[in-house]
Amino acid sequence: MEIEVNGKSFETDEEGYLVNLAEWEPGIAEVMAKEDDLELTSEHWEILNFLREYYEEYQIAPAVRVLTKAVGKKLGAEKGNSKYLYSLFPYGPGKQACRFAGLPKPTGCI
Numbered sequence: 001m002e003i004e005v006n007g008k009s010f011e012t013d014e015e016g017y018l019v020n021l022a023e024w025e026p027g028i029a030e031v032m033a034k035e036d037d038l039e040l041t042s043e044h045w046e047i048l049n050f051l052r053e054y055y056e057e058y059q060i061a062p063a064v065r066v067l068t069k070a071v072g073k074k075l076g077a078e079k080g081n082s083k084y085l086y087s088l089f090p091y092g093p094g095k096q097a098c099r100f101a102g103l104p105k106p107t108g109c110i
Helices: 026-035 042-058 064-075 082-088 095-100
Strands: 002-005 008-011
Touching: 002 026, 026 095, 042 064, 042 082, 042 095, 064 082
Parallel strands: none
Antiparallel strands: 002 008
């Protein structure tokens, strides 16, 4: 499968995750969000950037529970909870946000 962004094609797996993580660019997140009927706001980007930093440091995409705790620790309790994260990423903050951020599917996600 492929996703097209600004005239360039990027390969994705059968679940829509970017195959080559190094190719990620913000336009990919925008296109994926549009396909999911979402418009990315600064709140979305805060989480996406957090995820990319987390992945860079730990070389793993966090599952929801780990993501929630890590977000709470860095961005505050009002953002480090499932209700807030699901309001931004209704298909699952782990799976959907990691896909938008160009990261692999989180460990433990079905």
